[in-house]
Structure formats: structure tokens, C-alpha cells
Amino acid sequence: MPCPALPDGFDFTDPDLLQHRVPLPEFAELRRAEPVHWVPQPPNLAGFQDEGYWAVTRHADVKYVSTHPELFSSYLNTAIIRFNEHIERDAIDAQRLILLNMDPPEHTRVRQIVQRVFTPRAIRALEDRLRARAHAIVTTARARSGSFDFVTEVACELPLQAIAELIGIPQDDRAKIFDWSNKMISYDDPEYAITEEVGQESATELIAYAMNMAADRKQCPAKDIVTTLVSAEDEGNLNSDEFGFFVLMLAVAGNETTRNAITHGMHAFLTHPDQWELYKAERPATTAEEIVRWAAPVNSFQRTATQDTELGGKQIKKGDRVGLFYASANHDPEVFDNPDAFDITRDPNPHLGFGGGGPHFCLGKSLAVLEIDLIFNAIADAMPGLKPTGDPRRLRSAWINGVKELQVSAG
Numbered sequence: 001m002p003c004p005a006l007p008d009g010f011d012f013t014d015p016d017l018l019q020h021r022v023p024l025p026e027f028a029e030l031r032r033a034e035p036v037h038w039v040p041q042p043p044n045l046a047g048f049q050d051e052g053y054w055a056v057t058r059h060a061d062v063k064y065v066s067t068h069p070e071l072f073s074s075y076l077n078t079a080i081i082r083f084n085e086h087i088e089r090d091a092i093d094a095q096r097l098i099l100l101n102m103d104p105p106e107h108t109r110v111r112q113i114v115q116r117v118f119t120p121r122a123i124r125a126l127e128d129r130l131r132a133r134a135h136a137i138v139t140t141a142r143a144r145s146g147s148f149d150f151v152t153e154v155a156c157e158l159p160l161q162a163i164a165e166l167i168g169i170p171q172d173d174r175a176k177i178f179d180w181s182n183k184m185i186s187y188d189d190p191e192y193a194i195t196e197e198v199g200q201e202s203a204t205e206l207i208a209y210a211m212n213m214a215a216d217r218k219q220c221p222a223k224d225i226v227t228t229l230v231s232a233e234d235e236g237n238l239n240s241d242e243f244g245f246f247v248l249m250l251a252v253a254g255n256e257t258t259r260n261a262i263t264h265g266m267h268a269f270l271t272h273p274d275q276w277e278l279y280k281a282e283r284p285a286t287t288a289e290e291i292v293r294w295a296a297p298v299n300s301f302q303r304t305a306t307q308d309t310e311l312g313g314k315q316i317k318k319g320d321r322v323g324l325f326y327a328s329a330n331h332d333p334e335v336f337d338n339p340d341a342f343d344i345t346r347d348p349n350p351h352l353g354f355g356g357g358g359p360h361f362c363l364g365k366s367l368a369v370l371e372i373d374l375i376f377n378a379i380a381d382a383m384p385g386l387k388p389t390g391d392p393r394r395l396r397s398a399w400i401n402g403v404k405e406l407q408v409s410a411g
Helices: 024-033 059-066 089-097 106-118 120-142 150-155 157-167 171-185 196-219 225-230 240-271 273-282 287-295 365-382
Strands: 036-040 052-056 147-149 300-305 309-311 314-316 321-325 403-405 407-409
Touching: 036 314, 052 059, 059 309, 059 321, 089 240, 106 120, 106 225, 106 240, 120 150, 120 157, 120 365, 147 150, 150 157, 150 240, 150 365, 150 403, 157 171, 157 225, 157 240, 157 365, 171 196, 171 240, 196 225, 196 240, 225 240, 240 273, 240 287, 240 365, 240 403, 273 365, 287 365
Parallel strands: 052 321
Antiparallel strands: 036 052, 147 407, 300 321, 309 314
8 A cells, every 4th residue: 555645744633734724635645545544743742642643534444433432432532632732631531521532331321311302302392493593593694784704693603592492501691601612622723812721711610500500400390401311310310510511512512513514514505606506496405414524513533442453454552542534534435426526415425424423423413403404594595695705714723623704795
């Protein structure tokens, strides 16, 4: 197998790189030449005392790692592939309390509890309210004169309001959730001047907010999801700490990822006007899945090998970190016809934008798909002539494929 033609020291988690683009050409080169590729890093650059990680770029390999938690752990080093270089190991280990960073059987226990939030019945119960909220969000944005920021005026609003509806957070508090979650994931972007300490403080504030909600419901039960999750701990529900970390995960996994999918989706429509015309005319049910494939809102998560094993012809040693690169998997020509095309009629669409299956497959997939469908239907109805007035400004982040700003006009 030929060596990949990559520049020396090329690192797929470099936030300076990812602030400008997703490295799709380099992913294609790895899939061709060395689908499992060692990426060296100086010790502690990513917060870990090792010398790098394995980049996994093929769809089949990403799916294999995702579905074999006994070989590839989320718990050992968490699922976050790159922290700030100044983070203390204790701060990394503290994140093991989040569902994203657990392994079975503890992961299985907690997931079985929290998945009550995402039953088809629970999501259906939200649909009419979220449809009305999507319409109100877009109508308000349409009233803006001149250019406005699609991210703050449209994309971020419905995911925040959906979370608030889902677990009973007062809508007036959604700005707090937005601010806390932004600070937790923005430590790599100097524009925000967010230190690791500020991010940790924001996480602490969000967890405390959620724990107070849990304590209130234990004292005064209500007919809501919070009461369902936290009452009668001895009967298999969450304790207050677990509920706090669950809400923290929702704030990132249910807010940041969905709003970035919506933003990337709008930019894709604006740069592929034929697809926007098709969407306005036909509203294909396959649209949301293609937006998530195209957007890949999470650049990468990682796993850590629990034993010596083989992957893609490479010998992975116990303790090695393995990076799962979802954008690469979602552009794998062995799985997708014409993968570089944005095609809202693509079917089937076995993308890995919600994870590669296995225990960490996205709990909130059905809610995210619903939100994407509702917001784009509302935009197509109320702002069919939406136009870009500036290029998207990307977030500087090692693992979130984020957009900070997308200036548009209602047309």
C-alpha cells in the first residue's frame, strides 16, 4: 500500500486547519492509501500524555470501532479527541460522568433510563409545538431589515427551544443554556477569549442548574420528563448528579450539533440553488438525512483500545487512541454514489453523522431530524428567496464542525 501524500505533521484535529475547512481532500488520500493512519502529536498537545492517535477514515472501519466497545473504550480517555493543552488530567477524568464518555454496562444502565425522553410518543407530542415555534422563529427573522445572522436568529433557536420543551426548562432560560454550551465548546477559538477554566465554570453552572431542577421535582413532582427521570431513584431512575450531566450532554449534543447541521444545511442550499428549488417544490423526506451527512456536525470523536488488536491492516496497541472521522466516512465512495454531491433525494443514505451505530448511536436522532425538517419547511414557506450576504465564519475547534456566523437576507 502506497504512503499517503500528506504534508509532514498534518494533523486532522488541528483547530487552525478546521477553522478554515474540513480536510476532505486529505481524507480521500488516506482512504485511498492508508485508511488507518498514525498521526503523531507532541505529548500533552491534546491533553493526553501520549504521542498521537490513529486516524480512521473509511466508513466500514469507523462503524467497526463504534460497534465494538469491548475493544474500543469511550471511558478510558473520553470521546473528545483534543482538549486544550493546559487541561489537567483530573478535568478530563471528571467528564467520564457524561453518557458520551461511558462504556457498557454503566452506559447501558444510564442510556436505558434517559432514552425515555426520546420515545416516538414523546417526540410526536412535541411536533405541533415545535412546528409553531419554527414558524415563529422564521417569521421574526424575516422581519429583519437588511442582512442578519442566520446562526443566532434562526439556527440556534429551535434546538434550544426543543430542549426547553423536552425537559421543562423555562423558555426564558434558554439564553443561559446557549451561553453555557457555547463557552464549553469554544475554548479553541480566540475570538471568544474562553479559557479552559471558563468552560469548566460554565459546565459547573449548567450542571448546578439541572441539579436544582431535579431537586425541585423530587420535592414537588410534576407531570413532566424531569419528574419521570429523577423520581424514585431506587426504582432505576437518575440521581441528581446523573441528571445534571445528562442535561449538560443535551446542551452540547442536542444544541450545538443540530444548530450547526441547520447552518451547514442552509449554506449548502444557498450554494446549490438547484437543490433549494427542488426542496421548495417537493420537500423530500430524505432531506434532513442528507443535510446531516453533508454537515457532519462533529468532526471526530475518539476511542481508546482496551487491548492489542488489528484495524485496517494496522496493529493497534492497548492504550492507543483512535480517531473516528465522520466527514471522511460520509464521503466514502465505497458506500456513497457521487459522495461530493449535495443531493437531498439521496436514498439509501447510511451516513454516520449520528454516530457509527453501537451503544453511542445518537439518542436524539429522531428529534434532530424533526427539528431540521420543521425549520427548513418554515424557511421555504416564509423566506423562499433567502440569499447569502457573506461567507460563513467557522468556529476554531478541534472536534466541532461549527459555524459562528452566516450573514443572509430574506431576499
